[in-house]
Amino acid sequence: MSNTDYIISETAWCPGCGNFSIIEALKNALEILGKKPHEVLVVGGIGQAAKTPQYINTNGFCGLHGRALPAAVGAKLANMDLTVIVHTGDGDSYGEGGNHFIHNIRRNVDITHFVHDNQIYGLTKGQASPTTGLGHVTEVQVVGNVNPPLNPVLVAIALGAGFVARAFSGEKEHLTSIMVEAIKHKGYSLVDILQPCVSFNKVNTFQWYSKRVYKLDESYDPTNKLKAMEKAMEWGDRIPIGIIYREEKPTYCDKIEFLREGPPLVDRPVDLQKIKGYLNDFI
Amino acid sequence: MNYNVLIGGAAGQGVETLSSVFEKVLQRNGFKVFSIKDYMSRIRGGHNFVQIRFGDQGFFSHVDELDGIIALNKETVDLHIGRLKADGFVICDKQVAHTDGRVVALPLMEVARRIGNVRVSGSVALGAALALLGIHAAEVEAMYSKIFRPDIAKQNAEAVLEGSKLVKPRYSQSLPMDNLLSFQNSPSLPEVGQSILINGNQAIALGALAAGCKFYSAYPMTPSTSIMNYLASKMPDAEIVVEQAEDEIAAINMAIGASYAGVRAMTGTSGGGFSLMVEGLGLAGMLEVPLVIAEVQRPGPVTGFPTRTEQGDLKFLISASQGEFPRMVIAPRNAEDAFYQTVRAFNLADKYQIPVILLSDQFLADSTVTIKPFDFDGIRHERYIANAVEDKPYKRYKITPTGVSPRVIPGKIPGVTVLVDSDEHDEYGHITESAEVRQQMVSKRLKKLEYLKQDLQEPWFFGQDDFDVLILAWGSTWGPLAEAVSMLNNEQRIKYAALAFGDVWPLPTRLLVEKAKKAKRIINVEQNATGQLASLVTQETGIFCNFSVLKYDGRPMSPRYIFEKVREKEKSL
Numbered sequence: 001m002s003n004t005d006y007i008i009s010e011t012a013w014c015p016g017c018g019n020f021s022i023i024e025a026l027k028n029a030l031e032i033l034g035k036k037p038h039e040v041l042v043v044g045g046i047g048q049a050a051k052t053p054q055y056i057n058t059n060g061f062c063g064l065h066g067r068a069l070p071a072a073v074g075a076k077l078a079n080m081d082l083t084v085i086v087h088t089g090d091g092d093s094y095g096e097g098g099n100h101f102i103h104n105i106r107r108n109v110d111i112t113h114f115v116h117d118n119q120i121y122g123l124t125k126g127q128a129s130p131t132t133g134l135g136h137v138t139e140v141q142v143v144g145n146v147n148p149p150l151n152p153v154l155v156a157i158a159l160g161a162g163f164v165a166r167a168f169s170g171e172k173e174h175l176t177s178i179m180v181e182a183i184k185h186k187g188y189s190l191v192d193i194l195q196p197c198v199s200f201n202k203v204n205t206f207q208w209y210s211k212r213v214y215k216l217d218e219s220y221d222p223t224n225k226l227k228a229m230e231k232a233m234e235w236g237d238r239i240p241i242g243i244i245y246r247e248e249k250p251t252y253c254d255k256i257e258f259l260r261e262g263p264p265l266v267d268r269p270v271d272l273q274k275i276k277g278y279l280n281d282f283i
Numbered sequence: 284m285n286y287n288v289l290i291g292g293a294a295g296q297g298v299e300t301l302s303s304v305f306e307k308v309l310q311r312n313g314f315k316v317f318s319i320k321d322y323m324s325r326i327r328g329g330h331n332f333v334q335i336r337f338g339d340q341g342f343f344s345h346v347d348e349l350d351g352i353i354a355l356n357k358e359t360v361d362l363h364i365g366r367l368k369a370d371g372f373v374i375c376d377k378q379v380a381h382t383d384g385r386v387v388a389l390p391l392m393e394v395a396r397r398i399g400n401v402r403v404s405g406s407v408a409l410g411a412a413l414a415l416l417g418i419h420a421a422e423v424e425a426m427y428s429k430i431f432r433p434d435i436a437k438q439n440a441e442a443v444l445e446g447s448k449l450v451k452p453r454y455s456q457s458l459p460m461d462n463l464l465s466f467q468n469s470p471s472l473p474e475v476g477q478s479i480l481i482n483g484n485q486a487i488a489l490g491a492l493a494a495g496c497k498f499y500s501a502y503p504m505t506p507s508t509s510i511m512n513y514l515a516s517k518m519p520d521a522e523i524v525v526e527q528a529e530d531e532i533a534a535i536n537m538a539i540g541a542s543y544a545g546v547r548a549m550t551g552t553s554g555g556g557f558s559l560m561v562e563g564l565g566l567a568g569m570l571e572v573p574l575v576i577a578e579v580q581r582p583g584p585v586t587g588f589p590t591r592t593e594q595g596d597l598k599f600l601i602s603a604s605q606g607e608f609p610r611m612v613i614a615p616r617n618a619e620d621a622f623y624q625t626v627r628a629f630n631l632a633d634k635y636q637i638p639v640i641l642l643s644d645q646f647l648a649d650s651t652v653t654i655k656p657f658d659f660d661g662i663r664h665e666r667y668i669a670n671a672v673e674d675k676p677y678k679r680y681k682i683t684p685t686g687v688s689p690r691v692i693p694g695k696i697p698g699v700t701v702l703v704d705s706d707e708h709d710e711y712g713h714i715t716e717s718a719e720v721r722q723q724m725v726s727k728r729l730k731k732l733e734y735l736k737q738d739l740q741e742p743w744f745f746g747q748d749d750f751d752v753l754i755l756a757w758g759s760t761w762g763p764l765a766e767a768v769s770m771l772n773n774e775q776r777i778k779y780a781a782l783a784f785g786d787v788w789p790l791p792t793r794l795l796v797e798k799a800k801k802a803k804r805i806i807n808v809e810q811n812a813t814g815q816l817a818s819l820v821t822q823e824t825g826i827f828c829n830f831s832v833l834k835y836d837g838r839p840m841s842p843r844y845i846f847e848k849v850r851e852k853e854k855s856l
Contacts, residue, residue, distance in 0.1 A: 012714070037700050041544070041693055046705070053702065054714055059693035061543060062704040062714075063536060064566055070500075070533040074540025074548065075693075077524050078498060082544065082694050103529035258522050266545040266692065268522055270495035275521060276659040278489060282479035283310070 011055050013048060018169030018195030018206075022116055023055055025172050026085070029179035030058075033083075041082045043072040045092040047123050049116030052087035066096025069104045072111050080110070080253060080264045083183060090117040094130040094150050101152075105159040108187045109252045114179070115152065115190065116169075118197035119204045126200035136203055154232040156190045157225065157245045163189030164228070164245045168213045169196070170206060171241065181243060187251045194239070209239070216242030223247060285338030287346050288412065289363055292355025295327040297405045301353070302333035303651075304426045304439075305409055309337045310480045310653055312418055317342035319839060320649040324505070324589040330358055343617050343652065343762030344842050351416070353408045354379065360386065372415060374408050374450075387411070387450065394445045400435070403442035410446025420447060479656050483647035483759070486618040487577050488513035489657070490625025491549055492521050495664050496575070498541035498548040500526045500534040504556045505589050506645040507579035511551065531556035535563030535576070542572045543703060545668070545692035547629050551577035554596045555585060561603045564638055568608030568728070570703040571680070571688070573632035573639075575625070580644040582837045591837030592645035594758055594810040597819065600640055601788040607725065609635065609732035612788035614642040614758030616743070619654045620785060621647065630665045631738060635731045636687060642787065644810070646839040647759035668692060672699055678710040679703060682723060686730030732789060739791040744798065746780030747772055753802035754781040754849070755795075755828065756809065757816050759839075764808055766842035771849060779849075781808075784816065790823045799826045806852065808832045808845055 013019045030040060040058035044050030046065035053060025059082070063071045068086045076084040093101055093115045104111075120138075121127040127140045131152065135144035156164045163185040167175040175193065182189040194213065196206045220242065222228060228245035253259040262268070290305065292298045302318060309316050314337040323329035334349075336342050349367045354360045354375040364373060364383060375381070377388040389411055395404035406427075413420045424440035431439065481489070488510045491499065501511045515525040524541075528534035534550045541548040552560060557578045567574040578600060582593035600612050613628055615621035621643065628639040669689035674681065677699045681688040688710075693701040702712030707724060709715045743761065746754075746768045756764045761783035771779045782798060784790070799805060807817040807828040812835040817828040832848040834840050 036697070038694050038697055043540070051714070054704065057700060059700045060702040060704070060712070061540070061570075062706065063539070063570075064562055064705060067532060067536040067563070067566075070528065070536035071540035071543070074498065074500065074537035074542075075544035076540075077526070077537075078541040078544035078546040078548070079692075079694055099529050100533055103533070256519075256524075258519050259524070265497045265522070265524065265541075266695075268497070270497075270664060271521075272493065272659055272662060275489075275492045278492065278517065278521075279479055279656050282481045282485070 012051060014199050016198040017048070018118065019048060019052070019116060021169045021172045022114070022175065022193055022195065023052055025176040025179055026052070026114070027056065028176045029183060032176070032180050033183060035083055039081070039083055041072075041075055041084045043068045043075065043084065043086045045088045045097060047089040047092045049087050049089040050092055066092055067100065068092065069097060069100040069113070073104060073107065073109045076109050076111050077253070077259070077265065079266045080259070084111040085183065086111060086113045088113070088115055089122070090115060090119060090129045090131045091121050094152055098130070102159060105156055105161045105188055107252050108162065108249065110186050111188060112182045112185070113188065113190045114182070115192050116195050117152070117192050118195045118201055119149070120197050120201040122197050122200050133203065151232060151235070152190070152192050153244055154229060157228050157232055161190055161245070162187045162247045162249045163243070164232070165189075165191045165243045166194065166239070166241050167191055168194045168209055168241050170210055171213070171215070174215060174241065178243060185246070187249060194241070212237060212239045213241045214238055216240050216244075285336060285340065285342070286350045286416070287334060287336045287348060288351040288353065289332055289334045289349050290353040290355070291330065291332035291359030291363060292405070293327070293358070294323060294325050294329050294331050296355045297402070298331045298333055298355065300430055301405045301409050302335060303430075304423060305335060306480055306651055307426050308413065308418060308420055308423065309335070310478060311421060314338060314653070315341045315478075316480060316651065316653045317345065318651045319345045319646065321838070322590050330362065332359065332363070341653070344766050345839065347841050347843060351412060353412050355405050355408065374411050374415070376404065389449050391446070394449070395442060398438050398441050398445065400438045403439050406439040406442035407446035407449070410443035411450045413443070414447035415450050420444070477655070478653045480651055480653050481618050482509070482649055482651045483615065483618050483621050483643055484509040484579065484649070485513050486621040487615070487625050487641060487643065490622040491575070491629070492517060492523065493622070493657070493659060493662050494626045494629035495547050496523060496549050496629065497546040498524050498538060499550065500528045500537040500541075501551045502528050502531045502534050502556055504531075504553045506581055506648045507551045507553050507556070507577060509648065510577055510579070531559040532563065535560040536566070539563060539567050539570065539572050539574055542574055543570065543693070545695070547573075547633075549575040549577070551579065553579050553581050554583045554599070557596070557600075557603070564610070565604035565606060565608065566705055567638040568604065568610060569705050571636040571728070572703070573636055575628045575632050575639050575641065577641045577643060579648045580642065582835070588837040590645065592810060592839050593835060593837060594644055594760065594815070595812070595835070596642065597757070597787060597811075597815040600642055601819070608728050609637050609735065610788065611635075611637060611639045611735060611786070612642050613639065613785055614787050615647060616758060616761035616783055616785055617647070618650070618652050619657070622657050624785060626662055630663070631735070633665060633667050634687070634738070635735050636690060637731060637735070642758060644759050646810070670696070672696065676711060677701065679712045680708060680710045680724065680727070682710060682727055685734045686727045687734065736789055739786050739789060741791050741794040742782040742784040744780065744782055744794060747778040748780070750778045750780035750801070751803045752777055752779050752853070753798055753805045754779060755784070755805060755807045755816060755820065756781060757784040757787050760808055760810055763840045763842045763845055767845035767849070770842060770846045777853060787816070787819070790819055792824050795820065795826065796824055799824070804829045806830045806832060806849060808840070810834055810840060
């Protein structure tokens with residue numbers, strides 16, 4: 001398979017947007033994994049990140065704002081052979097879709113969730129998102145954001161996610177390698193990808209992130225949950241990027257025998273004679 | 284011949300268990316049964332009752348007059364004795380002080396205590412009632428053992444037996460037992476296995492399984508929850524995934540995702556949950572992903588009457604979501620119809636790539652009825668899935684004469700990818716801002732609605748062919764109306780006929796227009812306050828109804844209610 005299998009057409013993204021390197025990294029990750037376009041499903045909600053399925057030649061599902069995760073889970077359970085990857089933004093995943101974020105971590109279906117986290121609402125032109133820093137002034141948060149930001153990495157670890165990482169769009173190769181690991185992980189995996197918004201976030205710029213991020217090296221043990229939570233809380237002058245926490249655990253499908261064994265649901269015939277036998281429940 | 288028995292008590296006293304055993308016993312004895320549940324939105328206390336009508340003919344509605352009452356507490360006696368026939372009976376514990384001569388006070392608690400479990404006193408009462416009615420209580424232990432662990436089931440079966448010993452001598456004279464017993468032995472009766480005892484929600488659930496539904500996601504909401512319960516009970520055996528979602532928004536979006544990926548998928552809820560699903564409905568419409576939704580109505584708005592019935596969501600359902608796109612709404616009229624319409628809903632959802640809504644209600648959902656077993660041999664799974672594509676790249680939204688584009692399942696054809704988008708999109712599924720493409724795509728989607736009209740089913744017509752008055756109804760109101768029309772025609776004064784709509788959107792109009800032309804007057808009978816079908820009929824055909832018979836107190840209409848209201852209106856002319 002060659003690079004051209006994944007074609008980026010003309011996009012609606014601003015020049016210099018972190019989305020370009022994120023989609024490049026995704027493309028490279030899929031290549032490394034040897035996935036063919038028809039074997040992959042990319043699901044988005046609504047927002048700029050959520051347009052990712054539009055710009056890559058895989059199966060694509062652009063659904064509702066906040067609702068990418070339930071759609072992705074439904075698709076994965078229907079066809080476990082599909083590699084299902086969700087691309088959403090911080091507003092989409094952590095705001096509008098917060099409930100689904102929480103419960104799909106618990107569900108642990110084998111899907112991969114890449115959040116383009118630019119700490120701002122881009123498509124609606126610059127309001128605070130759930131991850132916007134305190135004091136950040138916007139047209140709506142006129143006195144500066146008074147609501148402390150959500151820490152998605154910490155939340156995901158606390159809820160029991162089996163793969164939680166932070167990455168930076170400015171570190172494309174590093175991001176690619178994390179994406180590969182995230183896709184390979186069996187179960188729900190979250191990668192919170194820090195990304196500048198060149199148009200609407202004048203605080204958390206490329207330089208702002210570049211100065212702060214540092215890569216976790218081999219001395220870091222991502223299997224220690226308490227240490228991982230500590231690492232997740234490191235946010236200030238220095239921000240760690242890399243796999244913060246990982247743990248192998250049974251997925252949703254592992255726990256349901258008929259899903260664990262045998263072909264995907266979509267390939268299973270309906271045994272009408274068996275269903276007819278259920279009439280005996282009513283005599 | 285028909286009888287009407289009420290079992291009542293507080294929530295938690297076992298009214299539902301007793302009635303289900305009673306209904307099974309009746310079914311096994313060859314009776315036709317129709318029962319309604321009246322329960323409160325609470326776990327303990329309050330007052331719940333089940334009314335069981337049974338006899339030698341099929342029923343699809345309840346009646347108010349009672350032949351018997353099995354009262355698990357005093358409140359039941361006080362609340363319902365006013366509806367008891369002069370020769371009726373009340374069975375209750377002897378501690379319930381009542382001066383009415385029809386009350387048979389029995390040592391229910393005493394017997395239960397002797398058996399060693401005070402909670403079986405209801406079964407003692409049931410045994411007494413069965414004996415009184417001359418009905419053989421066969422196989423009750425097996426019935427109880429489906430509900431309780433073996434030792435408790437045994438105690439309950441013993442309670443039925445002991446209860447039956449309490450009344451025989453005294454009541455063999457007062458009820459037409461001979462009649463019942465001879466009926467029991469009549470050779471024309473169906474054998475066990477030739478009738479099924481089922482409610483509307485179970486019929487929908489079984490219909491979904493028969494249609495090959497492989498994915499059901501829902502959030503529990505009365506009165507729709509028993510659809511999920513039945514499907515979940517078949518989860519491993521039928522290889523269906525039943526997932527309890529975190530909310531109704533997740534439920535519908537999961538089902539859409541599963542359907543996109545190629546399995547038949549469904550969700551179910553009541554009006555409040557459906558309100559949350561509305562954006563998802565639009566998504567199914569825009570993505571052209573087949574979807575079946577069961578909306579089991581209860582009185583709204585918001586929490587309303589959680590455990591009661593209404594037909595208040597028709598206009599909401601046919602117009603829910605912003606924008607204009609095709610959908611279909613089918614209102615099943617009885618449990619049998621609910622089964623076949625569910626199978627049809629899946630086939631039509633696939634054929635037209637649209638959401639199809641089954642609009643039921645609490646009355647249909649919880650009413651148990653004996654009907655003939657469903658015909659599985661006639662069931663077809665019409666999927667309309669393309670196994671090859673002409674266009675490269677594949678056009679998920681190819682413009683076609685019917686508006687329906689060839690549907691490919693993602694991952695199933697190497698080299699072909701399937702792109703869908705909630706944004707307005709071109710034939711490939713790519714986002715567009717083009718005015719021309721927008722117009723083409725809106726027209727394409729709406730064209731399916733025109734094409735769909737070839738598959739519409741006309742309403743059921745019944746009554747006198749040379750009628751004067753035409754009655755219009757939809758969904759479950761068919762049950763009481765069918766009986767009411769017979770009652771009205773039996774008076775031999777004015778001739779009545781009726782149309783009961785199952786397909787309500789798009790509204791089939793051929794038979795309606797034809798019959799309306801012959802009608803001197805038209806009356807709509809609906810379980811709501813504003814006559815929603817009547818206004819839909821006017822909107823679609825210009826036909827006006829002269830009168831409405833409406834009910835919106837949360838309790839289902841009885842045939843007599845319709846009969847009296849129609850007669851009242853006719854007299855006022």
